Amino acid sequence: MAKEHPLLQELRELSPxxxxxxxxxxxxxxxxxxxHMRDYQHLMTTISDLLKLCIAVTEEEAEVYSPWVAHxxxxxxxxxELIVQLLPMHExxxxxxxxxxxxxxxxGEDGA
Structure with missing residues (x-):
């Protein structure tokens, strides 16, 4: 087996x-x-804020000019997509x- 280049070996050791x-x-x-969320209330507030942000920027009157938002x-x-992943569906x-x-x-469900 070929010996790994020392720089690559050093990068591999540093990567973790x-x-x-x-x-x-x-x-x-x-x-x-x-x-990391404090609790479900924090999670739901975050999801709500992300949705509100998307709603606000998709309004017809909204104009977004920013060098950081090209697309x-x-x-x-x-x-x-992030919001969908954050929704606590199992919960x-x-x-x-x-x-x-x-x-x-x-x-209970069975009436017992």
Whole structure:
């Protein structure tokens, strides 16, 4: 086997200390990252604010001139995809079960 170039070896050794944000998932061959939220209220407020932002910039009267936003439509699309990923879908299914439980006088779904 060919010996690795010393610079490449040094970069490989340094990479775990610097590449910390994205985590590789070998099953999907994609990278993942995480967001830290205080609680569900913080998560829902963040989702709401992102949606409001998308609504505001898509208004017909809204004009966005910014050197950092060259492709507004792509930015909105990416933001909406992030919002979909942030929605607590599994938790909402659990909350539906709780709602049914609380509305049935604690009897549970089977009435027992």
């Amino acid at each position: 200390a610097y590449f910390r944000q994205l985590k590789y998932d070998p099953e999907t061959t994609e990278y993942e990252t995480s967001l 507004l439509d792509r930015s909105i699309h990416n933001t909406l 909402s299914e659990f909350m539906d079960h709780l709602l049914h439980y609380f509305n049935s006088d604690g009897e």
